[in-house]
Each structure stands twice: as C-alpha cells, then as structure tokens.
Amino acid sequence: MLLSSADRTLIGALRAVFGANPPARIGVAVSGGGDSVALLHLLTRCFDDREVTLFAATVNHGLRPEAAQEAEDVARLAQQLGISHQILHWHGWGGRGNMQDRARRARYELLADWAKNNEISMVATGHTIDDQAETVLMRLARASGVDGLSAMAERTPLSGITLIRPMLKQSRADLRDYLRRQGLCWAEDPGNEDLAYDRIRVRKALGVLHSLGLTAPKLAQVAANMQSARDALKQQTYSAALQIAAIDGGDVVFALPEFRSLPDEVARRLLGQAIRWVGGGDYLPRRVPLQAAVADLSGTLGGCRILQQKDAIRIAREYEAVKSFQAAPDQAWDGLWRLAGPFTPEHEIRALGAAGLAQCRNWRVSGRPRASLIATPAIWRGDDLIAAPLAEETGIWRAERVGGRKDFLASLLSH
Numbered sequence: 568m569l570l571s572s573a574d575r576t577l578i579g580a581l582r583a584v585f586g587a588n589p590p591a592r593i594g595v596a597v598s599g600g601g602d603s604v605a606l607l608h609l610l611t612r613c614f615d616d617r618e619v620t621l622f623a624a625t626v627n628h629g630l631r632p633e634a635a636q637e638a639e640d641v642a643r644l645a646q647q648l649g650i651s652h653q654i655l656h657w658h659g660w661g662g663r664g665n666m667q668d669r670a671r672r673a674r675y676e677l678l679a680d681w682a683k684n685n686e687i688s689m690v691a692t693g694h695t696i697d698d699q700a701e702t703v704l705m706r707l708a709r710a711s712g713v714d715g716l717s718a719m720a721e722r723t724p725l726s727g728i729t730l731i732r733p734m735l736k737q738s739r740a741d742l743r744d745y746l747r748r749q750g751l752c753w754a755e756d757p758g759n760e761d762l763a764y765d766r767i768r769v770r771k772a773l774g775v776l777h778s779l780g781l782t783a784p785k786l787a788q789v790a791a792n793m794q795s796a797r798d799a800l801k802q803q804t805y806s807a808a809l810q811i812a813a814i815d816g817g818d819v820v821f822a823l824p825e826f827r828s829l830p831d832e833v834a835r836r837l838l839g840q841a842i843r844w845v846g847g848g849d850y851l852p853r854r855v856p857l858q859a860a861v862a863d864l865s866g867t868l869g870g871c872r873i874l875q876q877k878d879a880i881r882i883a884r885e886y887e888a889v890k891s892f893q894a895a896p897d898q899a900w901d902g903l904w905r906l907a908g909p910f911t912p913e914h915e916i917r918a919l920g921a922a923g924l925a926q927c928r929n930w931r932v933s934g935r936p937r938a939s940l941i942a943t944p945a946i947w948r949g950d951d952l953i954a955a956p957l958a959e960e961t962g963i964w965r966a967e968r969v970g971g972r973k974d975f976l977a978s979l980l981s982h
C-alpha cells in the first residue's frame with residue numbers, strides 16, 4: 568500500500584524514538600484499543616525484518632466479557648502482520664481494593680515476565696500525547712510536585728526491562744486517522760465513556776480547557792519542563808549524598824547539620840530515596856508523610872525507622888516490617904542481604920529481634936543503635952541464635968547488603 572505523507576511523518580517520528588541501534592527483539596503491548604493497534608501496525612513499518620523482530624502480547628484481565636474476543640482480534644491482526652502474539656491471563660482479582668490499580672500493576676508484571684521469558688529487553692506501549700496531558704492534569708488536581716508533574720517518561724525501567732512509549736508525542740486523533748486510512752479495526756473500551764473514572768472526566772474537561780490554551784501539547788510541554796527540572800534535582804541530590812551520606816550495615820546515615828541545611832526539595836528527595844533503598848521497595852513514600860518525616864526526622868515510614876543520633880540521622884529497617892521473614896542459607900534475606908559462613912542445613916536466616924539482641928553481649932561495640940540491630944539478619948537454628956553478624960563481628964559469619972553504597976548512589980540518579 569502507498570504511504571501518504573502523514574503516514575511517512577508518523578513512521579519517521581516513531582522510528583526516531585528508538586535511536587540508531589534498536590534492540591533486535593522488541594515487544595509490543597497491544598490492548599486492542601486504537602492507540603496500541605496503530606502502534607503495532609506502525610512499528611511493522613518502522614523496522615526492517617532483518618533489523619528488528621517484533622513480538623506482541625495482550626493481557627486479558629478477565630474483568631470484561633468482551634476481553635477474550637478483543638484479545639483474539641489482536642491475535643488475528645498480529646498473524647496477518649506476521650508477528651508472534653501471546654495472550655497473557657490475569658486471575659488475581661479477588662474483588663477487594665482498587666481494581667484498576669491492581670489490574671494495571673498485574674498487567675505490567677505479566678508483560679515484564681513475558682518479555683524476559685522471550686529474551687525481549689524492550690516493550691512498547693501506545694501512550695499518546697493525550698494520555699500525557701491527562702496525566703499532568705490529574706497530577707495537578709493532586710497538587711503534585713516536580714516528580715508527579717513529570718508524568719510519563721519516554722523510557723522507564725520496569726523489572727529488568729525497558730518500557731518505551733514511542734507515541735508520546737502523537738495525538739490520539741492522528742492515530743485514529745491513520746487507522747482509518749489503513750482500514751484497520753479496533754476495540755472501543757466502554758470504560759472510555761464512564762464518568763466514574765477520573766481519567767475520563769479529565770479527558771472531557773480537556774475538551775473545554777482547549778479554549779483557554781490548555782491544550783495537550785502545552786500540558787505535555789509542562790511535563791517535559793518538569794522532567795528537565797527533575798534531572799537537575801537528581802544531580803543535586805546525588806552530589807549532596809556524595810558529601811553527607813554513608814552506608815553502615817544496611818542503614819543509610821546522613822551527617823545531621825549538613826542534612827538540615829539542604830534545600831527542602833533535595834532533603835525530601837534524599838530521605839525518600841534512602842527509605843526506598845533501605846526498605847527495598849519500588850516506590851517512594853508519598854509526598855505528605857515524607858514532608859512530615861523531613862520536618863520531624865523521627866518515626867517510621869515505608870518499612871523503615873528514622874533514628875536521630877548525636878550528629879546523624881540513620882534510616883534503618885523497621886523490625887515490624889521484617890519480623891516474619893525467613894530465608895534458607897542460600898537465599899537473599901528480605902531480598903536484600905546475602906549471608907556467608909559455615910552454614911548447615913538446619914540453619915535459617917531470620918531477623919535478630921529483641922530476644923536475639925539480648926544474647927549479644929557486645930552489640931554496643933558495633934556502634935549501631937538497638938532499633939537498627941533488631942531488624943538485621945541473624946543465623947538461627949530453631950530458637951538458638953548462632954550468629955548476628957551486624958551486632959557482633961566474629962570474622963566467621965558475614966552479612967552483606969546487596970549493592971552497598973554504590974547501588975544507593977546509583978539509585979539516586981535512576982529513580
């Protein structure tokens with residue numbers, strides 16, 4: 568089929584997003600809606616078969632009766648285009664909590680697993696400039712700061728792969744025109760008319776805000792401006808950490824007078840990242856409790872304790888968050904610790920706890936506070952404490968926090 572100049576512009580813009588060296592295998596997340604159907608079709612025209620092999624996947628969340636048919640429709644389109652396609656099923660909705668949020672997280676997990684199983688390092692989604700504008704507007708309504716208003720990035724790390732959004736500069740209307748020109752069919756999600764959803768109300772509002780100059784490109788520009796500001800803040804936070812942060816055991820420790828003199832935005836970012844890193848989570852604490860923690864420099868947040876010492880603030884794991892964790896000698900405890908020593912099969916790794924610490928006569932020599940030590944890994948045989956490497960060094964048993972300082976510093980630039 569002959570390409571119109573509008574087609575060629577779209578294809579050129581998408582191709583440019585992947586740069587000069589695209590990965591040899593690219594995954595495409597196709598819901599069956601217009602945006603991702605257009606994405607799949609356009610990508611087949613972006614790459615030479617010898618350059619890139621495309622793979623497609625559709626998640627059936629099992630939440631709407633039409634979903635199975637929509638997934639089959641995508642399978643048929645993929646077959647026509649000569650692309651391998653897989654339907655991924657989610658069975659995890661138990662009827663409780665925020666269904667949309669749960670489904671979304673599950674979708675990304677399924678897509679990341681699918682990609683890794685197929686040696687795909689990059690998965691593309693069909694987010695458009697309109698999605699970006701809606702996200703900015705929703706974040707404004709939540710009084711978000713620089714991070715929230717940065718909205719969606721063109722590339723985001725996702726459980727070991729890269730999520731790429733190559734159509735973030737394209738409008739939904741232009742993609743619909745492309746689909747019509749190509750005679751392609753797509754599914755309309757009935758949820759797109761449901762005003763119970765914030766996103767749909769925001770979508771409708773954007774139609775009105777247009778007359779004030781609040782257009783999708785302008786709102787997307789706000790996101791781009793905020794991304795640039797965020798990059799600068801990340802650099803500043805990294806420089807501050809180089810000066811004032813140390814890792815002790817698995818704790819992050821900040822020199823106190825220096826921490827207090829940091830600009831509020833940098834202090835909040837540094838404390839939030841320390842909590843995320845010590846707790847091993849994917850997400851930063853929410854802005855309001857984090858702001859309160861920066862002001863108080865005490866309490867618990869995100870599975871961590873904020874402890875004030877004489878000249879320092881220490882971010883330690885919270886005992887309550889780890890007390891039930893058990894690991895075999897060859898497993899990472901809390902997903903974060905590797906222990907080494909003369910293990911026997913009866914040994915098990917569990918938190919030291921108050922009862923364990925009571926058996927460590929010399930723990931004060933470690934210089935670490937009690938609240939931190941009780942949440943550190945120890946080697947147990949039944950109820951007998953064998954060793955507590957963070958509380959009492961013996962030279963025989965070792966405990967190492969995966970990644971260490973280098974990993975913490977790197978996380979300040981990557982998150």
Ligand SMILES: Nc1ncnc2c1ncn2[C@@H]1O[C@H](COP(=O)(O)OP(=O)(O)OP(=O)(O)O)[C@@H](O)[C@H]1O
Nearest residue numbers: 596597598602603624625626627671691692693694
């Ligand atoms: N069921 C699905 N199967 C495969 N990919 C999907 C599915 N749903 C959405 N996607 C992918 O995600 C893109 C964005 O879809 P949508 O806007 O509905 O997601 P969302 O729930 O708003 O998630 P996000 O917050 O990431 O935008 C789609 O263009 C498509 O690439």
